[in-house]
Amino acid sequence: MSGRLWLVVPAAGQGRRMGADCPKQYLSLAGRPVLARTLARLHEAFPEARLCLCLDADDGHFDPAWVPFADWRRAPGGAERVDSVVNALEAIAPEAGEDDLVLVHDVARPCVTVGDLRRLVAAIGDDPVGGLLAAPVADTMKRDDGAGRVRATESREGLWHAYTPQGFRLGLLCRALNEALARGVAVTDEASAVEAVGLSPRLVGGRRDNLKITHPEDLALAELVLSAQELAAQTSSATHPEASPHGTQGA
Numbered sequence: 299m300s301g302r303l304w305l306v307v308p309a310a311g312q313g314r315r316m317g318a319d320c321p322k323q324y325l326s327l328a329g330r331p332v333l334a335r336t337l338a339r340l341h342e343a344f345p346e347a348r349l350c351l352c353l354d355a356d357d358g359h360f361d362p363a364w365v366p367f368a369d370w371r372r373a374p375g376g377a378e379r380v381d382s383v384v385n386a387l388e389a390i391a392p393e394a395g396e397d398d399l400v401l402v403h404d405v406a407r408p409c410v411t412v413g414d415l416r417r418l419v420a421a422i423g424d425d426p427v428g429g430l431l432a433a434p435v436a437d438t439m440k441r442d443d444g445a446g447r448v449r450a451t452e453s454r455e456g457l458w459h460a461y462t463p464q465g466f467r468l469g470l471l472c473r474a475l476n477e478a479l480a481r482g483v484a485v486t487d488e489a490s491a492v493e494a495v496g497l498s499p500r501l502v503g504g505r506r507d508n509l510k511i512t513h514p515e516d517l518a519l520a521e522l523v524l525s526a527q528e529l530a531a532q533t534s535s536a537t538h539p540e541a542s543p544h545g546t547q548g549a
């Protein structure tokens with residue numbers, strides 16, 4: 299992989315769907331804030347990466363002690379997630395090169411594994427477009443009629459859940475975001491902006507436990523996921539002593 303690796307972590311959301319008394323990235327997850335856990339996973343995978351953390355200008359919860367990276371900076375959050383990401387890219391642009399790889403990862407996804415993170419970079423590191431962690435849809439998909447009833451069953455053939463990180467070269471990502479936003483494209487993730495300029499990001503199969511903490515029940519689910527991942531890592535290191543606790547494939 300040519301160029302440097304940058305991590306952009308949008309963490310300026312308010313967590314409205316969570317309905318907690320603080321933004322969800324500051325809720326306790328197995329004894330540590332969600333934000334601290336997410337940054338710890340990213341640091342375990344990429345300790346030398348440079349981090350840009352998008353934080354709400356009025357964020358009264360953030361503690362720099364939760365950032366394990368030596369080289370990090372913050373950028374102001376924007377009205378929407380995409381605006382926070384644009385602010386982060388503007389913040390790193392003076393120090394970064396057009397060819398540097400930028401991984402954008404939701405702070406609300408603390409269960410992403412080191413194995414998936416490293417496989418994503420291995421898969422897209424030399425890809426001319428870039429790509430994202432994703433998983434094929436396994437449930438039947440229904441479209442509603444607007445009144446709480448089924449209007450149609452949609453084919454799930456070729457449908458994927460888009461996760462994060464999503465990784466693209468800085469120059470391409472900046473151009474795609476600027477063009478997509480100028481055209482009024484609904485940019486819900488970085489890949490949608492890249493698609494809007496006619497390119498096809500690579501889908502990199504990832505673990506389905508890379509959940510985004512969004513609704514109240516997701517916090518307990520994330521705790522269970524982390525426990526299961528820890529148990530699997532301990533079992534793996536017991537049977538394969540050379541395996542590191544979290545660096546093993548898929549864990």
Ligand SMILES: Nc1ccn([C@@H]2O[C@H](COP(=O)(O)OP(=O)(O)OP(=O)(O)O)[C@@H](O)[C@H]2O)c(=O)n1
Binds near residue numbers: 310316323377382404
């Ligand atoms: N203006 C925003 C909105 C969201 N995010 C971040 O983007 C990620 C995904 O967004 P989402 O899950 O929607 O988080 P919230 O916007 O906080 O949730 P809600 O929509 O329920 O308020 C989160 O890590 C969130 O912190 C951000 O940095 N800036």
Ligand SMILES: C[C@](O)(CO)[C@H](O)COP(=O)(O)O
Binds near residue numbers: 460461462487488
């Ligand atoms: C970026 C993302 O996590 C990919 O699935 C998702 O689009 C974020 O959506 P949200 O409504 O901003 O949480």
